Amino acid sequence: MTDLDDADRAILDHLRRDGRATVSELAVTTGLSASACSRRLRRLEDTRVIRGYTAIIDPKAEGRGLTAFVAVRLARHQREHIQRFQAGAREVPEITECHHVTGTFDYLLRVEVSDLPAFERFHADQLAALHNVAQFVTYISMTDFTDS
Incomplete structure (x- = not known):
């Protein structure tokens, strides 16, 4: 519409x-x-112009005080590999947003964890284990002023 x-x-x-x-x-x-x-x-x-209603929760209140954005490049771009990556990303609770993007990288992930040691665990145990990941670059959010 x-x-x-x-x-x-x-x-x-x-x-x-x-x-x-x-x-x-x-x-x-x-x-x-x-x-x-x-x-x-x-x-x-x-008509699904309004697709739903939701509450915006302060991540810190849930123990998710560190936000990182991770740009991911896939190794292979055949549909089956893309679908397996997307299915794996959906299963990781720390990934709160996953955007398929254009440019140098294929995906931009929003990741919320409690702190830097938790991100290090996520990085080693979850991110590195996702199917078809060739490279990723992490950006740690220092300030979120969009909601102030």
Whole structure:
């Protein structure tokens, strides 16, 4: 669905900032009636423009105080090898995001662990064991200011 109007975009913008907003709050934001806003919201959900709702959890509260981004280059690019890598990455709980990207590397992983020794264990036991990995480069996040 690509035919979003200004009211749809206002609903999406508000939900991006507050996923728990009520239909009444969305109606005020958009200037629509609650029933019109509810219909639009249902349509956005039914057409999968809105794919779901989630809570954003502070990783530190869960003992995941260190975030690393790992760029991964695969050795082989045949579909079976790509699928095996992706299946393996899905099974590793420390990998919280996995993006297939263009450029020098094939994947960019977001990894959350408690601290540097935990990352060292992840590096040796999990990352190195993933299928078809030829090379990886790690970037440790020092500050996350996107949510401050």
